[in-house]
Amino acid sequence: MPLVSMRQLLDEAAAGGYGVGAFNVNNMEQIQAIMEAARETRSPVIVQASRGARRYTNDLFLWHLMQAAVELYPEIPVALHLDHGNEPATCISAIELGFTSVMMDGSLEADGKTPASFEYNVAVTKEVVEHAHARGVTVEGELGTLGGVEDGHGSGEVHLTDPDQAVEFVEETGIDALAVAIGTSHGAYKFSQPPDGEVLKMSLIQEIHRRLPDTHLVMHGSSSVPQELVAKVNEFGGALKPAWGVPLEEIQLGIRNGVRKINVDTDSRLAITGAIRQVFVESPETFDPRDYLTPARAAMQALIAQRMEGFGQAGHAGDYEPLSLEEMSERYATAAARA
């Protein structure tokens, strides 16, 4: 099947009461790991690429790798999503390339660093929604800012999402999904100790979901940073500082409260790095990249399959017929006419 609209994946997840992992990719092995994990667990899945990933791969390599993925795994519904678009032009170029979903992150200005005003955020997000929905493409917005900096993106400041503003933001922009800031950060160092309700505000998700029951919520920076993965990297010569992520139970609590998309990148990076370091330390005579990329890919696949089971998307790949982007654009037009 061709790439599917992310909106449809999230609508189905809401109907089925589960979440869908959105996994970042930068190369062929990561795409293969995700697709194999999806086949193994029969999961619909979101593959996402940041601006940094698009630069690293060059758009055309990324696009054709994803074409290979949908050809080779016809039974898996896959959405291709732009992670943290910094300005409308970035989102529009992704849509032109064939992405079925884009994030317009207007919580920051176009430099990807300076926290933006609410009015600016509404204006740029609305502009992208109008362009995207006319083409059947999904839009995720963000209100509030996450901690941490990833791929050069982030202010480093945490501004929690205000529930009142969230309602106004969704009404004014018409977005399909809302990324909320609840205290999570990008990168490996999310928390300096296992997080409690003071630093990870799951109660905020419950409040936003109560006010916006029909908006799909997105948790960014939601790697769990398993201690065994950190330990493995360090065992084989790495120098990671103690790091904690978002425990799976907290994510599952979010899923019971309207979270439909869960972004995971750091965990994949840790799995890959641990596997490669192990080969380098245990078999220093190795110099064929396949000798370390094969176990790296397998480690990421195992991690992703675990997440798919944990988020509840496993077993749901065959639940529905994918809608075309044309059908999605007609749906948006009909909904707009009724409003």
Ligand SMILES: [Zn+2]
């Ligand atoms: Zn993010």
